[in-house]
Amino acid sequence: MIVLTAEEMREVEKIAIEKIGIPSICLMENAGKEVALEVKRKMIEKGLKSAVVISGRGNNGGDGYVVARNLYNWGIDVKVFVLGNISSISKDAKVNLDAIRNLGIYVAEINQKEHLKFLEKSLKDTDVIIDAIYGTGLKGEITGIAREVIELINQSEKFTVAVDVPSGLNADTGRIEGVAVRADVTITMHFLKPGLLVYPGLEYAGEVIIADIGIPSNLALDVRPSRYYILQQDVILKQRKPDSHKGDFGKVLIIAGSKNMAGAAFMAAKSAIVTGSGLVRLAVPSCIQPVLQGALPEAIVYGIEERNGILSREALVKLFEIAEDSDAVAIGPGLTHEGDIPEIVEEIVKNIKKPLVLDADALNALAGRLEVIKGRKLVITPHYGEMARLTGLKIDDIKNNLFEVARTFVKMYGVTLVLKGARTVIAGRDGRLYINSTGNVGMATGGSGDVLTGMIVSFLGQGFGEDDAAIHGVFYHGKAGDIAKEQKGEYGMTALDIISFIPESLRKGVEG
Structure with a gap:
């Protein structure tokens, strides 16, 4: 599903107005009407009777005036508060403001602290708050009286609906600009916005509903969108041909494990097996080989070859030999980054020309020597901590600028990046960004990343390109986790539970 930044959405609206000929006031009318209909549905569902609309001076505020007019026409008690001077409102918003004033709807300014007392009382007495202050038009951190208004909205704990984007939320990054409205429902216009899909924005947005405001959806292609939200229809799996054999489904090699972390190797290999690989080879230190062969x-x-339970440089000859007869290779889970591991990882990246997945200790081993990955056909899968070590950035800087960090990294190194988090972001080699829609907090457990590594290398071995393997692996990994949550709950689920539900997650994704 296409996701548009605030600027891209403005450009699409401009095309609709100037090239298609849809009057801008019609788009405002459609937006406000769609929000009003959803508010009305929620009010009927919850038995609510009254509403307060808090509007800004721009187009988002204009949407709010249309909401108020429709609610009033349906017999709902509604008041409108305008953040700022009414005299400064112009164009389409002014037309709709004049209309509600002509109808006799209560309208009041909030431009000094003395006005906050009555607003606070009105919020206490109402059932629903409609936030139409900033939307995607926000620029910079919220301060002053606007901050106090948003704090009053949040303190009221009333059912709150945000128009387009909760005020104070950066529509492009999901960052909170000082303070933001905590909405129960966000009704966004025609296309999803990136900031609604990642934390902390996801938490502030509540339920997200897309409103059709009458713009031809194909106009989004004119602005060359680069962000996408991964849904089931985007990762449909083909039916396998009945005359296939195991060679058709890929041979993968996973280099993993050490004397204290045999489990990581097990989980990566087992997940590759149940994701559909024709043949899985697992290379581990010889001291843990017997137990893993029995388990797999x-x-x-x-x-x-090993030294003190950790792979040694003498292992490279055998690893190169096995890799030669493999379609894809993964390295990292449970290796540690001690001893010869940094040298082994670097030599494998330099010399194995098959598609690669680098995870966990392989990433730690490459910190400070990333030049070796430039332009290689590989997928790297860092979590925020690993990404911080790779880039030198602070974790908070990464979280607050997920898309820019991911895109900059991929532009620099030319690889596929899976930036793991509460909402995993995949950055493709072509600069496109993909936000995953599956997964839950129960997956924040030891071994979950090893499972993902096995799934991605399995898809690579089956012939998927690096970007597609990452997208499919992340989606179905999260979907298996969601099934596990349904069956086990968030507290008790483990990485082994995720593995056990991979077949079910894939079964639901097969075409037909």
Whole structure:
């Protein structure tokens, strides 16, 4: 699903107005009417009777005036508060403000602290608050009286509906600009906005509903969108041909494990097996080979040269040999980054020309020597902490600028990036950004990342390109986690539960 930034959305509206000929006031009317209809539905559902609309001076405020007019026409008690001077409102918003004043709807300014007392009382007495202050037009941190108004909205704890984007939320990043409205429902116009899909914006937006405001959806292509929200229809799996054999579904090699972390190797290999690989080979230190071979009868498990339970540089000859007969390779889970591991990882990245997945300790081993990955056909899967070590950025800076950090990294190194978090973002080699829609907090458990590594390398081995393998792996990993949550609950689920539900998640994604 296409996701548009605030600027892209403004450009689409401009095209609709100037090239298609849709009057801007019609777009405002459609937007306000759609919000009003949803507010009315919620009010009937919850038995609510009255509403307060708080509007800004721009087009988002104009949408709010249309909402108020429609609610009033339906017999709902509604008051309107304008943040700022009414005399400064112009164009379409002014037309709709004049209309509600002519109808006799109560309208009051909020431009000094003395006005806050009556607003506070009105919020206390009402059932629903409609936030139409800023929307996507916000620029910079919210301060002064606007901040106090938003704090009053949040303190009221009333059912709150945000028009387009909760005021104070950066529509492009999800960052909170000082303070933001905590909405129960956000009704966004025609296309999703990036900031509604990642934390903390996701938490502030509540339920997100897309309103059709009459813009031809294909106009989004004219602005060359680069952000997408991954839904089930985007990752449909093809039916397998009945005359296929295991060679058709890929041979993968996973290099993983150490004497204290055999579990990571197990989970990566097992998840690759149940994701549909034709053959999984697992290369581990020889000291843990027997236990893993017993636990993974479906895989070929190689015991490789080691030193003190950690792979040694002498293992490279055998690893290159096995990789030669593999379609894709993953390295990292449970390796540690001690001893010869940094050298092993670097040599594998330099010399193995098959598609690669680098995760966990492989990423830690490459910190400070990332030049080696430039332009390689590989997928890297850091969480925020690993990304901080790779880039030198602070974790908070990464969280607050997910899209820009991801895009900058991919532009610099030319690889596929899976930036793991509460909402995982995939940055493709072509600069496109994909936001995953699946997954839950129960997946924040040891081994979950190893499972994802196994799934991505499995899709690579099956012939998916790097970007598609990452997108499919992340989506179905999250979907398996969502099924596990339904069955086990968030507290008790483990990485093994995620693995156990991978087949069910894939079954639901097969076409037909």
